Amino acid sequence: MPRAHIELDKSAVIAPVQRRTFGAFVEHLGRCVYTGLYEPGHPSANSGGFRMDVVELVRELGAATIRYPGGNFVSGFRWEDSVGPREARPVRRDLAWHSLESNQVGLDEFARWLRLTGSELMLAVNLGTRGILPALDLLEYANHPSGTALSDLRIANGTPQPHNVRMWCLGNEMDGPWQEGFMTADDYGKLAARTAAAMKMADKDLELVVCGSSGSGMPTFGDWERTVLEHSYEHVDYVSCHAYYQEFDGDLGSFLASALDMDYFIDTVVVTADHVGHKKRSKKKMQLSFDEWNVWYLKEHQERQETAEASAEWCYAPRLLEDVYSVADAVVVGNLLMTLLKHSDRVTSASLAQLVNVIAPIMTEPGGPAWRQTTFFPFSITSRLASGEVIRPVIEAPAYHTARHGEAPVIDAVATADDGRAAVFLVNRDLRETAQVTIDVRSLGSTRITEAVTLADADVYAKNTLAEPDRVTPATNASAALANGVLTIELPPVSWTAAALS
Known part of the structure; x- marks a missing residue:
């Protein structure tokens, strides 16, 4: 049995827990919006056509911020199409996902949906095929109280109060050749800087996110961030990060250590951003918005997308990117979220991509039920238990070799502490052995365990499906014990665990 020991010192504070870490992402892609969030005629639908069974699951998930409406979709999007009388809204082709967009859900409807879930809106503007003036128009429509052409149009469309969107994304993945209007770092940096400066003329307190590289595997990763920030540093508040992970060729050991790559990604962007800040003698500390992250079996979907694009057929809300998670x-999603918490001093916003049906923690069937994927649980439990301040653990654990990431510790962990309450989150990456872990929590002042749950299964590829929606659920970890300031707990192989203390 592998053994590990973890020391927790309440003074080893990384940063406060950022509620925006627990964000998600809704894109007009596949069935995320249509038959996901919105399905008039569904037994659970409210008067606005939104599925209330999904609303309840989003509340349970604890998604604090929702990035919208893309993603690749935004680079061909005309926001004006999606407001006003529904019967007058045009149908458009979405080139990003080879689909038809009805525009039956737009900004005003989505903002109403957000009021149901209690989530904050994070809005993206199109800098792929559009530019400064449409971004300013959208800002006026969304945020100006009244008395201007576009704010009065919003009121006439049935939304008297401004949406007051604080966080705005300046385009999406503008380095990607798959993106409509993709461009060089120099061209994008100049456009983003001019757009940001103009938007802040309208409202100096906006929080603006400039596009970082769309992945650490891009040939310009690092250099893209440097060039873009050299143009835009003083006008923006965040640089974006995007990362997706999957198991390759049966190499489960490497897959379980994916968080090591996320660590590298974050550290590289932080160093690059700080380098630019120092060059500019800036007092600003650039923040990171990790506004796309998840497990995504991209290779399989690319083949299906190429087949769809080769056909002449354009469909409404096709089934795209509907990964079924094991x-x-x-365990990997839980570990990635732990890594984001460990970087809460610089990663102050993040979005799990996406929310419903499309590489998502929530699945729906048209006219039928909604259910939780396996990835739902580590996110919802961490969102519920993590509060106060993030505590940096000192971990002593054996390591194993991975083909993709080198040496990886068998055990990873992070903790939070908040006014008499604490939580510890752990993963065991060992493929075969249960690990025995001791955690010194004396510094936290904890005297009892209020909750201890583990997500694991004898079949690490077990999944929740329409036929078996509750095949995988977290179970109480009966091994957890707290005595004399030491928490002992056993972690099954390939498992994610949370323990709450008071």
């Missing part, structure tokens, strides 16, 4: 996938 226990192993959930």
Whole structure:
């Protein structure tokens, strides 16, 4: 049995827990919006056509911020199409996902949906095929109280109060050749800087996110961030990060250590951003918005997308990117979220991509039920339990070799502490062995365990499906014990665990 020891010192504070870490992402892609969030005629639908069974699951998930409406979709999007009388809204082709967009859900409807879930709107503007003036128009429509052409149009469209969107994304993945209107770092940096400066003339307190590289595997990763920030540093508040992970060729050991790559990604962007800040003698500390992250079996979907694009057929809300997640996938998602918490001093916003049906923690069937994927659980439990301040753990654990990431510790962990309450989140990456872990929590002042749950299964590829929606659920970890300031707990192989203390 592998053994590990973890020391927690309440003074080893990384940063406060950022509620925006627990964000998600809704894109007009596949069935995320249509038959996901919105399905008039569904038994659970409210008067606005939104599925209330999904609303309840989003509340349970604890998604604090929702990035919208893309993603690749935004680079061909005309926001004006999606407001006003529904019967007058045009149908458009979405080139990004080879689909038809009805525009039956737009900004005003989505903002109403957000009021149901209690989530904050994070809005993206189109800098792929559009530019400064449409971004300013959208800002006026969304945020100006009244008395201007576009704010009065919003009121006439049935939304008297401004949406007051604080966080705005300046385009999406503008380095990607798959993106409509993709461009060089120099061209994008100049456009983003001019757009940001103009938007802040309208409202100096906006929080603006400039596009970082769309992945650490891009040939310009690092250099893209440097060039873009050299143009835009003083006008923006965040630089974006995007990362997706999957198991390759049966190499589960490497997959379970994916968080090591996320660590590298974050550290590289932080160093690059700080380098630019120092060059500019800036007092600003650039923040990171990790506004796309998840497990995504991209290779398989690319082949299906190429087949769809080769056809002449354009469909409404086709089934795209509907990954069905396993226990192993959930362990990785839980570990990635732990890594984001460990970087809460610089990663102050993040979005799990996406929310419903499309590489999502929530699945729906048209006219039928909604259910939780395996990845739902580590996100919802962490969102519920993590509060106060993030505590940096000191971990002593054996390591194993991975083909993709080198040496990886078998055990990873992070903790939070908040006014008499604490939580510890752990993963065991060992493929075969249960690990025995001791955690010194004396510094936290904890005297009892209020909750201890583990997500694991004898079949690490077990999944929740329409036929078996509750095949995988977290279970109480009966091994957890707290005595004399030491928490002992056993972690099954390939597992994610949370323990709450008071």
